[in-house]
Amino acid sequence: MSAIDFWLETSRVAKAMEQSEALGAAERRFGVRRRDFLHFAATLVASMGLPTSALGAVVNAMTQSKRPSVIWLQFQECTGCTESLLRAEHPTLEKLLLELISLDYHETLAAAAGHQVEAARKAAMKENAGRYLLVVEGAIPTRENGIYCKVGGQTAVDLVQEVAADAAAVISIGSCASWGGMPSTSPNPTGASSVGAVLGKSVVTIPGCPPNPYNFLSTVVHFLTFGALPEVDARGRPKFAYGRLIHENCERRAHFDAGRFATRFGDEGHRQGWCLYKLGCKGPETYANCPQLLFNDCGAGAWPVGTGHPCIGCTEEGVGFTKPIHQLAVLKTVTPPTQFARPAEPQGQGATVVTAGAAAVLGGLAIGAGLKLASKLGNKDGEPGEKS
Amino acid sequence: MTAHAAPAPVGGRLVTKTTVVLAGMMLAMGAVLVLRLVYGLGAVTNLNNGYPWGLWIAWDVTIGTALAGGGFSTALLVYVLNRGQYHPLIRPALLAALLGYLQAGLSVFVDLGRWWDFWHIFWPTYAQPSSVLFEVALCIMAYIVILMIELLPAVLERLHWQNARKRLDRVLFVFVAIGVLLPTMHQSSLGTLLVVFGPQVHPLYQSNLLPLLFLTSTVGMGYAAVTIEAAISSVGLERPFEKEILAKLLAIGRGLMGLFLFVRLCDVVYRGALSHTYTPSLPMFTFWLENALLSVPLWLLASKKNAQRAKYLFLSAMAMALGGIVYRLSAFLVAYQTGAGWSYFPSLGELTVTTGLIAFEVLGVIVAVRLLPILPAAPERTLTP
Numbered sequence: 001m002s003a004i005d006f007w008l009e010t011s012r013v014a015k016a017m018e019q020s021e022a023l024g025a026a027e028r029r030f031g032v033r034r035r036d037f038l039h040f041a042a043t044l045v046a047s048m049g050l051p052t053s054a055l056g057a058v059v060n061a062m063t064q065s066k067r068p069s070v071i072w073l074q075f076q077e078c079t080g081c082t083e084s085l086l087r088a089e090h091p092t093l094e095k096l097l098l099e100l101i102s103l104d105y106h107e108t109l110a111a112a113a114g115h116q117v118e119a120a121r122k123a124a125m126k127e128n129a130g131r132y133l134l135v136v137e138g139a140i141p142t143r144e145n146g147i148y149c150k151v152g153g154q155t156a157v158d159l160v161q162e163v164a165a166d167a168a169a170v171i172s173i174g175s176c177a178s179w180g181g182m183p184s185t186s187p188n189p190t191g192a193s194s195v196g197a198v199l200g201k202s203v204v205t206i207p208g209c210p211p212n213p214y215n216f217l218s219t220v221v222h223f224l225t226f227g228a229l230p231e232v233d234a235r236g237r238p239k240f241a242y243g244r245l246i247h248e249n250c251e252r253r254a255h256f257d258a259g260r261f262a263t264r265f266g267d268e269g270h271r272q273g274w275c276l277y278k279l280g281c282k283g284p285e286t287y288a289n290c291p292q293l294l295f296n297d298c299g300a301g302a303w304p305v306g307t308g309h310p311c312i313g314c315t316e317e318g319v320g321f322t323k324p325i326h327q328l329a330v331l332k333t334v335t336p337p338t339q340f341a342r343p344a345e346p347q348g349q350g351a352t353v354v355t356a357g358a359a360a361v362l363g364g365l366a367i368g369a370g371l372k373l374a375s376k377l378g379n380k381d382g383e384p385g386e387k388s
Numbered sequence: 389m390t391a392h393a394a395p396a397p398v399g400g401r402l403v404t405k406t407t408v409v410l411a412g413m414m415l416a417m418g419a420v421l422v423l424r425l426v427y428g429l430g431a432v433t434n435l436n437n438g439y440p441w442g443l444w445i446a447w448d449v450t451i452g453t454a455l456a457g458g459g460f461s462t463a464l465l466v467y468v469l470n471r472g473q474y475h476p477l478i479r480p481a482l483l484a485a486l487l488g489y490l491q492a493g494l495s496v497f498v499d500l501g502r503w504w505d506f507w508h509i510f511w512p513t514y515a516q517p518s519s520v521l522f523e524v525a526l527c528i529m530a531y532i533v534i535l536m537i538e539l540l541p542a543v544l545e546r547l548h549w550q551n552a553r554k555r556l557d558r559v560l561f562v563f564v565a566i567g568v569l570l571p572t573m574h575q576s577s578l579g580t581l582l583v584v585f586g587p588q589v590h591p592l593y594q595s596n597l598l599p600l601l602f603l604t605s606t607v608g609m610g611y612a613a614v615t616i617e618a619a620i621s622s623v624g625l626e627r628p629f630e631k632e633i634l635a636k637l638l639a640i641g642r643g644l645m646g647l648f649l650f651v652r653l654c655d656v657v658y659r660g661a662l663s664h665t666y667t668p669s670l671p672m673f674t675f676w677l678e679n680a681l682l683s684v685p686l687w688l689l690a691s692k693k694n695a696q697r698a699k700y701l702f703l704s705a706m707a708m709a710l711g712g713i714v715y716r717l718s719a720f721l722v723a724y725q726t727g728a729g730w731s732y733f734p735s736l737g738e739l740t741v742t743t744g745l746i747a748f749e750v751l752g753v754i755v756a757v758r759l760l761p762i763l764p765a766a767p768e769r770t771l772t773p
Contacts, residue, residue: 348730349733355735358739373620374699374702374703376623377629377699378697381699
């Protein structure tokens, strides 16, 4: 199904659902217009690659399910992941997020502080044991017994192990929690590690710096709707979001294939919107859906490559924060040809006086010679007594 | 079957004013080709991404091999339809075919952007069997080998290797059969090349019948070329003009031209392109020009008396050849319109190569008929006043 077909189909289903009772509840609960809510739900369904028919299930889950308790831990991080969820341009996003889940512990957002908030965490863990979601933001320092990051006297390692023990699922948000991210960059003095490495098991990871909020929300909604986390790849990344290279869906891809590259910021090619591969774009070795989802709900081109900066591979372990930004990417799928068409394509040289003249002379000579030959043969015709 | 004089070498001097001029044209071609192979197509041709095929394909390949079509169409008459009376024409026709296909092969080679990869065609892992061009390339190369084998008897006779000649005779029919089949395949494929261009080819020319039109016109052009060749050797080497045989040959060619024009007109009407025949455009002009030329034999040879006159036979052959040339040139270069802004006209370098290749063909014929038994032995001088 093409994107347009999907959109039309979704719109049709959404229109039919607009009058339903469930949406009345959503309107009251989230305080948003029905249409906006459906738009949001359809975006999540589309980004997860679910069939249109799943829209109803998603809407029901969002409006009727009991909100799952979420404990959100933050360690070696910059709060960028949280910010990306809260500061989204779309006015309903953070509202929906906070209404969808019961955020029982979040250092940035909690009104309480100190022992009070730690007590709230313990209470939530006890009450929802085996049912709550653990979201981890930031890497976990492991060197010197993890002394480089402590919350309420507990090391990050202790905390994550304690909370993960009774969690229904663990989600690592951001590259730091997913694979170490920037804190783990060599020489990595704190021994920053990912949640998966500390827990010794694979967890769902939503890498990115910051990750696209829709990828996180889709994962949560999938959990709400189907009671399970979405299908993930070997590194724990949901396949719907990280199944393809940025390069594959990049709007500048045609320029790559045609060999039209920007070679310097502000040069002719850069201003024309050509491929940023030669400026070090890591799109060819980075798995993410940035070119499709875009950022900040503000329309076309709203993602790094769209604005003219090469992708730095922030979602990809071993690429982001590891390789220099302007180093050439490793091409995982196609290698560019050794020769390319010229950027400015000459459209050909028509007839000039010299070439047309030469062609005319040659044609004239040939026809002239033919006529001369014809007259000589004519003489043969006239030869008396000539027999074949 | 009438008895014919056995073929014999014409003899005579190889270095004459004509051959020196021809060799000079070939030298000029060689210089241009060196530049092309070293500095690339852009250095000597006017080819561009809108017109990736220029004169070297339109002329050297599609026209060169069509004029060489006499090789297979005469072989078809002589060997398959068993019309022995055309036998004196077969060796000259095969010779012209071989030279025509050699120059076509050479021009395909130099027209390849990355000519150093040409061997990929033969390499199974690189070959692309569903490509029309692949069919054309393999077919042309195979046919060159077949033509060499078909002409081998002339060489063996010259060397007096009678046993080898006899042994070859026993299996020659196989090669003759393949030699008749192969050109029907790639000559129609040359039309298919245009079919796959789709709407880039002007509606007057674009048709699913292009393979048939190309094949019919090839046979006609082949007979025309055989006639012209006979006329040139008759005048140039002062030999009798084989008028009666050629008249019959051209009668077939005339019928084919009638068929060609009929099919083409019906096709234009059927496809609803009739309005383009009177809507002024360059393709409209070439359409009428080539049809007018191809119709010349229809009325010039209409009367029995005219059909026996050497001059009229020759003029008809010229018109047929010229009509076929205009048809192919305009189908590939004029009717092919790839979009606004693109233009192409052969550069001096391309013209030099094409004239050099024509010179190669003419020189090849001159040298071969002087050294090898190609033409039937001429009657003694004393017999012709």
